[in-house]
Amino acid sequence: MFNTYIFDLYGTLVDIRTDEESLELWGKMSLLYEYKGASYTPSELRDAFEQSIENAFDEATKKDRSLTNTQMLDSISKTTKLEIQIEYVYQELFRNKGVEVTIDVCVQLAEVFRALSTRYVKLYKGAVELLQSLKEKNKKVYLLSNAQAVFTRGELQLLGILPYFDGILLSSEAGYMKPDRRFYQRLLDTYHIDPSTAIMIGNDYRADSMGGANVGLHTCYINSNLSPSEDGNSIGEMKADFILKSMDLGKVKQLILR
16 A cells, blocks of 8 residues: 555654653752762752753754745745754753763763653554564555654664664754654655655644645554644544544554555
8 A cells, every 4th residue: 555654653653651840850860960060959950951952942943044045944934843952951051060071971861861751651552563564564664753862762772663664763863853844855865755655654633644744645643642632622624544533553554554
């Protein structure tokens, strides 16, 4: 039916719950910063983290506008969605206290943060069976996810699904997020994908279905427990090749692999 299958990750293949707000978490993180000579109270560190993220996005926006001519900017402005690399935010928090550390230290700190903030991470029922079936039929399988590489690549390894993908593109590595057309186009160009024979499977209607359709991909929308709340109120108005009102990867397999 299709030659190429492009998957979203969180909310589509992987169920995850994190808690990044608790002062207990930030208390542990502030202790780690203290070890390196950067003194923060837990609440001060949490606030500085959020501000540094905002600043990083502001800088990314300025850079993007300076590199994009006016006509191109007008054509993509409605779907522009930039991304940052979170490890540099951790590095900036050290610099704010006059402490210089390598980016490798910050990558490790990001991994610790993810481990401490994750309540659970697991595959949805049927995820492995779906991926296995696609590979058995010699289909090309790709991952296109709005995700931080320092978090996600380790989780792919942990969950055992890394070998199923012929290629992976994460937003933090590309500098764009879905539904930004440039993010999709990077995947299509890198792996020489013909969109007319490919399908995007995801749980976010705007990012996955509308974004995928915008570059000529077929689409499959799944309303999962991690789908945006507004999606649940507009299922009847959605336009996609396949629409599932609840998570059922067995049903997805029946629909997209015939």
